[in-house]
Amino acid sequence: MDSHARIVIVGGGIMGAGLLYHLCEAGCSDVMLIEKGELTSGSTWHAAGQCPSLVGNYNLAKIHHHGNTLYPRLEELTGQYVSWHASGGIRIARTQDDLDWFRFMRGIARNVGFRMQIIGPDEIRKINPFVNTDGVLAGAWTLDDGHADPAGLCNAMARGAKNMGATVVRHNRVTDIQALPSGEWEVTTEKGTVIAEMVVNAAGCFARRVAQMVGADLPISNMEHHYIVTGPVAEFMDRDEEIPVIRDPHASAYIRQEQQSGLIGIYEHVGMTQAWAPRGFPNWDSDSELFPDDLDRLMPWLGRAMERMPILEKAGIKRIVNGAIAHSADGPPMLGPVAGLRNFWMCCGSSFGIAQGAGCGKYLAQWMLYGDAEINMTGFDPRRFGVYADESYMQAKGFQDYGMTYATPLPGEELPAGRPSRTSPLYEKLCERGGVHTETFGWERPKWFSLDGREEAFSFRRNNVFEVVRDECLAVRERVGLLDLSGFAKYDISGPDAHSFLDRLCANAMPGRTGGIVLAHILSEQGRIQAEMTVTRLTDNRYYALSAAAAEMRDLDHLVQGKLAGENVTIKNVSDDRGVLVLAGPRSRKLLSKLTDARLDNAAFPWLNGKEITVAGISLRALRVNYVGELGWELHPPMDAVEELYDALWRAGEEFGIANFGLYAVNSLRIEKAYRGWGAELTNEVSLLDADMERFIKFDKGGFVGREATLRQKNEGLAMKLVYFDIDSLDSDVRGSEPIFDGETCIGVTTSGGYGHFVQKSLGFGYVDPQHAEPGTCFDVELLGERRVATVLHQPIHDPANQRLKA
Ligand SMILES: Cc1cc2nc3c(=O)[nH]c(=O)nc-3n(C[C@H](O)[C@H](O)[C@H](O)COP(=O)(O)OP(=O)(O)OC[C@H]3O[C@@H](n4cnc5c(N)ncnc54)[C@H](O)[C@@H]3O)c2cc1C
Secondary structure: OOOEEEEEEEOOOHHHHHHHHHHHHOOOOOEEEEOOOOOOOOOHHHOOOEEOOOOOOHHHHHHHHHHHHHHHHHHHHHOOOOOOEOOOEEEEEOOHHHHHHHHHHHHHHHHHOOOEEEEOHHHHHHHOOOOOOOOOOEEEEEOOOEEOOHHHHHHHHHHHHHHOOOEEEOOOOEEEEEEOOOOOEEEEEOOEEEEEEEEEEOOHHHHHHHHHOOOOOOOEEEEEEEEEEEEEOHHHHOOOOOOOEEEEOOOOEEEEEEOOEEEEEEOOOOOOOOEEEOOOOOOOOOOOOOOOOOHHHHHHHHHHHHHHOHHHHHHOEEEEEEEEEEEEOOOOOEEEEOOOOOOEEEEEOOOOHHHHHHHHHHHHHHHHHHOOOOOOOOOOOHHHOOOOOOHHHHHHHHHHHHHOOOOOOOOOOOOOOOOOOEOOOOHHHHHHOOEEEEEEOOEEEEEEEOOOOOOOOOOOOOOOOHHHHHHHHHHHHHOEEEEEOOOOEEEEEEOOOHHHHHHHHEOOOOOOOOOEEEEEEEEOOOOEEEEEEEEEEEEOOEEEEEEOHHHHHHHHHHHHHHOOOOOOOEEEEOOOOEOOEEEEOOOHHHHHHOOOOOOOOOOOOOOOEEEEEEEOOEEEEEEOOOOOOOOEEEEEOEHHHHHHHHHHHHHHHHHHOEEEOOHHHHHHHHHHOOOOOEOOOEOOOOEOOOOOOHHHOOHHHOOOOOHHHHHHHHHHOOOOEEEEEEEOOOOOOOOOOOEEEEOOEEEEEEEEEEEEOOOOEEEEEEEEOHHHOOOOOEEEEEEOOEEEEEEEOOOOOOOOOOOOOOO
16 A cells, blocks of 8 residues: 555545545546445445435535436446436425425526426326326426436446546555644554545544544434335336336335336434434444344335335335435535644535535535635535534434435424524523524524514515514614624634734735724635635734634634744634624614713714723623614623623613514615625635625735735636626515526526515625626526516615715
8 A cells, every 4th residue: 555645535435436536537646545345335335326406405406416417427437337327306296385495496407407397297197107196286307317326336436536546445444543743644544554635534424433533523423214125016017218216205205116126215204213323433343234124113104105106015025225324414415624624624424425426526626626616615514513513413403304304495494403502691581582593503593583473484485574574674774773693703813913914814904003894805825705704903913803603613714724834823713702782773872872981973983993892881892883784883792791781782772662683684684785695695606806896805905815816817807797686576585596597598696685675675696697797787587486587786775875884
């Protein structure tokens, strides 16, 4: 075995092989994959091999689509038999919500590039005459997917990589991984030691054990999953054509033809599922392992599946497979760096690894080799979880995710498992006041307030909280609103080099005077957006940076790893130390002045300024800035003083008509101000120029990371541009991922949207080709299957001159 490789991949399942292949394709063949058994001997060999196109997430759909485009060609490319069956699939809709989801997904299909049709029960039966369509409203027919032999796919990608120069070492367990002073990794194996620049954990259900070798944790749960194979089915024998894979949420099942037999896989619901090895601790000697079957817990679901395809009932059960499957807490795989480590990557946590192996490999390889992937990786980054994701959290979430595999994902739906995990001191009080919370990076954050006890009827369309959110928005625009945003990520950055460090790392210039606040972006060397922060200069050498709650670990890495040797800067994550209350609205100054002696007038405390002041006897950081576009202050007290501050603000605010508001209202208010959102408009796919945010770049301040690439792009011109638009929608608003059309040509994709309650318009953002970006341009956005006309706006629809912010 060689003693050096640029990259070592631990694990030879479909995820490791998919990455190996794509690293080689991208030009890096100095890669060694090390597998403790045979390739595929973890979860991969026993999988059912389906590769669906239909997944409820735009970026994940791109990952699946890559597999479905590559797998049919893989045999020709590598010479390895993969047994690709281009069967297509039909997913069943029984409710209007299912149907709306199909309409939303058809838009995604259009942009991603796979064929999908929504068909009625008659057509379903024409395509698959054996389906019982009782209770069926429609089917989502996807034509470009299928299933394959998982071992064939894995071996083919490994063989293709070997042909391109990669090394595969089998029957060799990685026993330890240590960081060297050189920054490289020393990978100890049963057959010797390898020094590598980068290491990737692709160890499937063993991934948590491998992560622990480098002192990291990995929030995945290993679940059991069954499928059964029936005896031969007479009706299949008489046909040349294979039936499409049927996916039925009611049965929580996939049903397909396996040669002349039937195959049914069941995702039994929460409460009936067994964890195989909770928190990912299978024995190292577990190899090609299957578990005893447990038909009893499958029976209710199997019964429903047989009702859907009655011809399978009489065929009897010939074989039962019960194998291990890893689930992340939120469903998508773990692709990206490990928090706090350089050059240690995750490529695991995939519960649809056969479908995802190729796509995960493609986009992770781009990230590893070029610093960015061409798709938005935010939702796959392992740093989307923090230390709060402990054993009980993960187990609860893993069970939930497993049971929800075939549930229709409804916008806004709050799932209960593992909650609450991180709460501000106000959590109970806000719940008592009707607060409905949503979870971000473990934090419970208020979403809306149910003042009359109503519960949200989740839907793709405007629902019964529409007017409630409108009232919250109007309270902020006309009176004063209060919001607990204690989940913000917060960092204290100090030291003699703090200013020059931040100036070098961010595209914007750091504030020149004490108290100044700027919006700053960290870019990659390619000029793509990595992070967005609000930075306040507290004193000459002390800065306070805020970023999205979900970015706490990522942005900490950007800051810490952005430091050069010799730079005298200290970075402290103070996210848990300080809370945040947002006080916003035209009456906020009057209210706040009742609780502080500090001067709040424009001369003493202008917009985009921060100071340490005392409010209601509590010493805190007050920043005159907000994301809702009104006069107001963000108040950052010590976390343990948040409740006392809230009570004081509420008492003083009653005479001003104070109201609680939540994140639904924030979305409406921010979109009226055309404020971009990190993770939606601002992602690793785009530059600040693409996002029409050149005013946040200071080219003339000297060097900053990403400057050369941004300048190059400025000279060469843009391939796409962010537009802000209003749209003549009827009963639904833009959510992001909808296709944008000029006639029949798809010219772009939306990134986010919502209803602006104050301006009474439906609004959105999207990326289009630059010739459609001129203000006044009209195009169509497909909203739940309907084309609606959108018009590009040239400025924020609300308060374009920032008069309210500066009031
Ligand atoms: C019954 C069943 C049916 C399924 N059907 C489908 C399906 O139809 N479609 C689909 O997309 N997915 C399906 N899946 C899920 C799919 O099997 C997994 O998502 C996928 O196989 C995961 O691949 P992986 O590479 O992450 O893990 P694995 O295949 O488990 O690979 C990890 C490898 O790492 C090796 N390893 C671990 N530790 C070390 C170490 N220290 N040193 C060296 N090597 C190590 C292991 O031996 C193993 O080979 C199914 C799962 C089950 C259980």
